Amino acid sequence: MANTLNIKPSPSTDPPRRAGLALGLLLVSAFVVVLNETAMGVAIPPIMADFGVTASAAQWLTTAFMLTMAVVIPVTGLLLQRYTLRRNFFTAMGLFALGTTLAAIAPIFELLLVARIVQATGTAIMLPLLFTTVMNLVEPDKRGRSMGLVAVVTAVAPAIGPTVSGVILSGLGWRWIFLIVLPIALIAIAAGARWLRNVTPTSHARFDILSVALSALGFAGLIYGLVSIGEPRGAKGSFGIWLPLAVGVAALAALIVRQLALRHTDRMLLDVRVFAHRAFTLSTVAIVVVSMALFGSLILLPLYIQQVLGEPAHVAGLMLLPGGILSGLLAPFVGALYDKVGPRVLILPGSIVVALAMFALSTLGGETPVGLVIAMHLFLSVGTSLMVTPLMTTALGSVTPVQYPHGSAIVNTLQQVSGAAGIALFVTLFSLGATSGTGTPAASAGGVQLAFLIGALISCAAIPVAVFLRRPTQPESAESS
Template identity: 35%
Template sequence: MNNTDINGKHYNRTLMVIVLLIGSFCTVLNQTILSTAFPTLMKDFDVSTSTIQWLTTGFMMVNGVMIPVSAWLITRFKSKWLYLGAMTTFLIGTIICFIADNFTTMLIGRLVQAVGVGLSMPLLQTIMLSIFPPEKRGVAMGMAGLVIGVAPAIGPTLSGWVIDNMTWRDLFGMIIPVVVIVIILAMFFMKNVLQTRKEKLDVTSFILSTIGFGALLYGFSTVGDKGWSSMEVILPIIGGLILIVIFGYRQLHMDKPFLELRVFTSREFTIAAALSSVTNMAMVGVEMILPMYLQIIKGLSAFHSGLALLGGAVMMAIMSPITGRAFDKFGVKRLAITGMLFLTIGTVPFVFLTKDSSTLYLTVLYAIRMFGISMVMMPVTTSGMNSLPNNLISHGTAVNNTTRQVFSSMGTAILISVLSNVTKNNMPGKHLLKQMPLVYKDHAINATLTGYHAAFMVAILFCIIAVCLTFILKNTNAKGVK
């Protein structure tokens, strides 16, 4: 392929991709890097569990809100300067977190970081899909899958190790020099490879999108803490859905929409977006509740519970480039069906967990699940994107990522609420605690286990829905040939 930018100048595609991947890895890693640091931060900042959760909840909300905006930004501003802007914004947020001496400063830093992440992730995917021809997009998106799938998966393990051996500030301090190097390299190797056009920002659409998706994500993210009956959950979800419907109606009646929802007229894109979203629900929900089981029931430390997930991250790192090549060669349908079967088979044994289940056994099962996910996530996304014309790729990426983000929040909220409610309903009476404390403890552990079993049953339901969706995929390969 002739590697030329929008001005017809030659550039080194390999070096540009390396800079993109390293920078995006740093940004996406931050989605989960604080998960095992919360107890330490609660102690240092003297805040409650529900307050400290905002370092993740707020981050995910701003990240989710930025993704729809990214489609307009990508078509409006040159890719080199947009990437530099995203990475600089992320760097500023990371420095604020590093020097934070109170919770408010730390939260501001996290929200600034999230703006950078919300831009860099869609930009990475859009550029990778644009600079590679359709027959090589599987491998390209396999490399992007390394970043999007592996970085969040190693976050808890890395976080646990740093907290045990250094301080929480080092979680941010170790990223700062890497991001500075990425920004310097991007000045030389990042090129303007995406066509831009001068389009005015539709302020009404921007406000509807921001408040609508922000409220929806807030509602789902507070379910675990407040429960489904809380007005703090119900009102944001209903309000968010109403604003998103108004936003969608507006987009479909504009000549130049803020976010092109007509990408859903492509059957292949719609099925791919639904499948990757449901798969993400199955992945993220279990990523959240498995460490809780390992810490609460098995009594493992935060680091060791994170370590149990590392095998899955390694599996995804190995398989993402391989499944990318397999997609280019064999097409999407067989890969997706096989991957979803692995994901389902790897999830079923979790329903039968006991307090004596081997940690190694769970690590292997989790790795099998991630093996399945690696065969589905990026190949399905790539096949959906290949069904769109080049001028809609940035919109397709934004729509796909937004859908996935919302479904991830929904999946996590559903699993956490099932876990909480079933555990609560099966808890022994308080009178037993005074009369027979050991019996009470045994019953309480069984009640908690019943909660985990119910949550994993719901995860299996997500898997079954995804398996059904794989059968209606067309078996197109990278060139769009059946």
């Protein structure tokens, strides 16, 4: 793996092979933890039956996971600077394994919810850890291939999560979703103890309590408000929608001001000066757009397949599986192409394909053949595959090495926020379209068409952005803003 990834000389005394093992272990571990993020959706009905909870309460198993990710990921920029690779890895996988164990044995719903929060904390640390390690260890002209493998984690694992859980539920209980994952997590921890070494640099960085508080309040408020938009009126809670959104936006504005005030100190939580790099800003905008399309379609297509076509949940998962597999197969090849041709040649056609696929999905109806639905999803998967790896590589490759942890934390946080926004938008538009009819499958199909049509129009915003993207020029020698 070291030769394939072209590992840079490590700041430690470990040879390149050791760094290659570190990346391989991080890739496998991250795939497992991210797979678990979307695995609970299909398991909601049996969990409701076992614990006697309502759908709105059970949905918190997913909502709380997203909220925790949004709160913890911004803090990882500082964690990755301050602590070693081994310490961050064992913290992430230890928390994930603990949460998985608690979830598997939870006798009451409240403990299961706590377990999901613990799981999410580990997942939130693992994702930026993977990105930052790749940026530190892999040569700039070979990062596309490595980030292609990372895309298998960030794009494919969430896509096949519902399918995997659906297959497990077809023959076993919902606890087996955790019981099957737990041994893999424990093996990863054991492998880390044996092979993982500190191959990334650290620096002394101090926590700023006010920044952490503003970040938690801002991103949690934003995610909570966005997720609440798609919930039924009676499930929105006493805070409603707009109060959390307003608090979130205000806290984030204060966070930005605070970070700029701390820019000459070692107390910055997030270095917002990464947005001074044009390629980072443009790539991040496109990442937000494609994440909205990806996560929105992942939540809406299963609803369409079940409520309009009348197929069971496990069939819906299997229908989306080919797209997930295709994304996984394409990601390494797209990464290798990036190293040769740069970002624009891939991202521009990819953004066009995503927009066309969304327009095609806006024609779905009650009589659409199953094969055509699968083909449309495959078309969308091709477009997102052409975009995800080049965008991530361009964004993080355009900042200075000292900014890698901050850039990674910002990109991953915005992915969570835009994913939540995509889910909220698609579900809300679906509900509006469906309730404007008679509640029949035909009315639900109208909601699906409306959601994908608006999604298609939003997806078009990535096309002009792609025109201006260029390969980052020698980011290692760039000066911080």
